[in-house]
Amino acid sequence: MAGTRFQLLSTFSRQFSTLNNVSTVQPKLRIDEIRGRRMAIFDKEYKRQQALIPRLEKIEVTYEELNDEKVTLIMNKGISTPYNCAQHINEQLLKRSVVAEVNGEVWDMHRAITTDCTLKLLHMKPEDLHQATLVNKAFWRSCSFLLGAVVESTFQDEISVCLHSFPPANVRSGSFVYDVQLNLKDWVPSQNDLRQIAAAFQKFVRQDHIFQRLDVDSSVALKMFEDNAFKTEQIPHIATKSSTGRSITVYRVGDHIDISRGPMIASSSLVGRCSIPAIHKLNSKLYRFQGVALPSEIHINHFAFGILESRARKLAKSCKDT
Incomplete structure (x- = not known):
């Protein structure tokens, strides 16, 4: 996804290009540069861990x-x-x-x-109620992760985008969410904006990206996310809850890497019909992106999906942990 931007967001660039409307920020790396550095750290650590396997057992x-x-x-x-x-x-x-x-x-x-x-x-269709709950939570969690991947690479480079976090999967909330800091003032997303973000989400999931998991030391995670103030603040706290007191779980999907306890679904292609019904402004810079999606093997009519969309527009409750 690196290097891809919505045409409509060039309008955002023009609309929010004055000093009065765009908050002053430090010069930032391009998203593709940030992702390239993270992937290099991820690949190096993965190879290091694989080398620790002494022989095939x-x-x-x-x-x-x-x-x-x-x-x-x-x-x-x-x-x-x-x-x-x-x-x-x-x-x-x-x-x-x-x-x-x-x-x-x-x-x-x-x-x-x-x-x-x-x-x-x-x-996606287990008869056992407990298994159904586990699968649904993994699906919702994975959708939040994918939403973060799409939003991070959506805006023009002059608009600072910093992923904050997404809450634990709660299917009853009606939507999967990701909280994102944007240096935009008074942005009110239009229906066209929401449709184009949903289109980018749909395009990304159809690329059949697998979810690759890697458990790393917190020091590696801090280096990986040194450009993100939210993640660097969260990592030590999350690490203390691990079995070793120092471990962080990260996932890679395509060229995007993020923190999550998991587990995730096998592949992005398991996500089918989707929509971005709402983006809520939480404070001066923090926005909550909310989506709704169906598994690829489940199909419903337009009217029924519209009911799901209406439910997903309501502001989802906040939750700190990812």
Whole structure:
């Protein structure tokens, strides 16, 4: 997405180009430069961690099907993922799987398995209520992440965009959200603005980006997000809640990297119809972007989706943690 900007936002550039309307900010790096630096740090750390695996060891993964049948797979410890396991079973399962359960713990499809385990693969229409809740939260959380990716690269370079955070997934809220600081005064988004942001969101998710997870030391995370004052303030607090007291989980989707506990869905292509019904101004610079989306395998008519959009326009309640 780096380097891509909406045509309509060039209008924003003209409208907010005076000193009276654009807050004075420090000269900032271009978004593609920021993302390039983050990806370089991410790739270096990923390679470092992979090099720590001394030799290939085999683990036994017992896949439990919905009909209680079991399939035993011999996989590579610290390398093989639930996605790799699905590849050994059948293509339909591979396409439908959203998240996994590894020994009862919700697990990213592209996260390496490190021990012998039982494995379940969950799709978007589970009959079990608990599994349905887990899947829905992963879907909503992933949509928030993707919304941040789109918004960060939306505005012209002279408009400072700083991602703040997104709240824990709450499907009942009616919308997934991301709070973003913009150095725009008195911006009232038009319906055309909302439609074009939704179009960019739709275009991005159709590119079939996987969610790549990486657990890093807080010092690495601080270096990765040194350009973002909000993230650098949040990282030490989030790290203290980890099992080691120093770990931060980051995800990469395309050229975008952000912080989240996860888990996330397997791929952006699992997101189908979407809309950006509202952008609420929280204070002089902070805006709450709100979206609503359906999984790609679920289809409803225009009227029913309109009801979802109306619900998603209401200001979502604030929540601090991501």
